[in-house]
Amino acid sequence: MTIDNQPDTRLDDVHLPAGADTVRLLTPEGVRTSDVRFDAWVSDIGPQQLLDLYEDMVVIRRIDSEATALQRQGELGLWPPLLGQEAAQIGSGRALRRDDFVFSSYREHGVAYCRGAGLVDLLRVWRGTTQSGWNPYDINMATPQVIIGAQTLHATGYAIGIQADGTDAASIAYFGDGATSEGDVNEALIFAATYAAPVIFFCQNNQYAISEPVGLQAQRPIAERAPGFGVPSVRVDGNDVLAVMAVTRSALDRARSGGGPTFIEAVTYRMGPHTTADDPSRYRDPAELDEWRAKDPIARVEAHLAAEGLLTPERLTAIQEHADRVAAEMRQGVVALQDPDPLSVFDNVYAEPHTGLARERDHYSRYLRTFVGGDR
Template sequence: MGAEHLPASEFDIEELEQSLVTGDPAAAPPLVQLMAPDGSVREDAKYGPFAAHLDGDALRAMYRDMALVRRFDQEATALQRQGQLLLWPPLLGQEAAQIGSGSALKPQDYVFPTYREHGVALTRGLELSKVLRLFRGVSNGGWDPRENNFHLYTLVLAAQSLHAVGYAMGVQRDGDDAVTVAYFGDGASSEGDVHESMVFAASNQSPVVFFCQNNHWAISVPTEVQSRIPLSNRASGYGFPGIRVDGNDVVAVHAVTRWALERARSGKGPVLIEAFTYRMSAHTTADDPTKYREAVEEEKWRERDPLLRLERYLRSTNTAGQDFFDQVTVEADKLAASTRADVLAMEAPDFEDHFANVYGDPHPLVQEELEWHRQYQAGFAEDNAGRAEGEAR
């Protein structure tokens, strides 16, 4: 052993470990909350100023957006149950996390969603019925992402986190004044793509905000099984801040997101936001949550309903009266009716179009498969003609 090394007896492993620990990694950080479940307002010296601009008009607009997207979600669920959609991922209970964060974005910011960010889509100005084109099976996307800086839904878990960081690295090099936001759930946070994304984002100090909606259930697996520490605490391992915010408090979510966006925009690098919320309905319409969670748990969270919370505040402060809530209900029902009409009017494109969208130029293998498909389809026509002839006899 060289002289520069200490003898093993003089090397205190425990002391070294203690020097690397800045606190208990399993300890939950303070939950940022500006509006309690009963509608009362709380002071917060750090994040409160980032919500100071929210006047009565802004708060009413937030309530309206949450109510509209909830009604849209209900209609989409009904359409799926009636066989008009192939599948649907509800967002019931997560409206504040999405409207609060989406409303903090600037037009030049770019969003990379999962498949449940219907509320964020609304804040970006996307016509909501376009979201249903994917779930109707008439489109592989449904909209042009460039029109609203809102990317197509990503059904591959956590893949959008890589896309968000790559886009942010490009923005960084172009010198644009924009931030990307990667939305994902607590279940997706266990995917390797999220880890890789955070490594690259931290290494490059990229302008990206990781927004995790911790709705407590990755389909049937609870968060505590996925992680031994609060999800927001993971950020410190990559070298950037992690914040845990009450995801059912639309004001707090807006404030925290605005803080994170401005931090990233100023060149200080990424932030992880854990919006602590709850999925009140099924993971998708193919899921049965009664198989893995108790009704008492759902009831406990029902009292924390994000719409009910803001309504209590608006009523108690005379910021909105019954006329306002009645008007929102009428508008929401109109949205549901127009959504249903749009879905029922959607027509599937010619199946042969799919073969034309594989390569920019004709490809012999694709042409061969197209010809096979035509012969396959012709076989059905022959069978139907023979069946009709037999019935005529």
């Protein structure tokens, strides 16, 4: 949401030229810095609001670690961890309004948490008990897209629909650095610029497209690509929850006021594997991981709050206990999930009866009956 005292500066005026530094409001050591372009966008974030953002990040990290443990214990088929990207997701997710619509990839569990996705809903698809974790219209967030970059086209199309409806909502697409090399992302930028669509392209540059470092495909900052399509861009410290919120709010205001699309490059780091099927030690220098641990998004907020006397040991314990309760509730719910009826895979494929599908269902039913105990 936008704040009452909107600054005069919009992203048209703050496009970062080649070599410009990254927007930052909170250093890795937890020191609050000033940026006249973006300070006003978070002027309403006082001690309590910052504590809330900190708690969000602690909770989603706990959810992530629990999901990883569930996968290692055979309760999930796969899990894409978000460790290290909490600030990018919470900072942007909490900037959105309820009527905005989110189109994400498979790693935006923190954004889904902000949108109100149920704890078990975050994991259903990874347990293999459903084809979709939630009803997109219940929380205004599409189910995660596995096809790399495809969601940028979906977000752009939805934004053009928003224009037709005449509302001031916006859409936002989340994707990684690797997706920027996909044709879909480039096509989406062209359409968004052409129609001045109210869409935000939010790139979480976590330094790796699976095992390929970003430097192999991006010789310049990724944010510099968007202006070539006519889309203003901004590069932000993706481990700084305040800075991420500020630039996202500014971009949303631009979209709502008819200014068109914005590209945000949130520079962050994937501290864990690409998925639980990946071993990052095979392609990543341990010294690099140590370097980024010093920029941890949660640690810097904790350091700031502690220095300001706002994070007492009692409050810290309460937040951690809350995170543990959330993780326990999620675990209990996920383990209790039942396998779906095998024939339910044919449900809701077409709006009307379809003879070809009916034939396939019959063949599959007869196939199931060949197994011992099969009663289909």
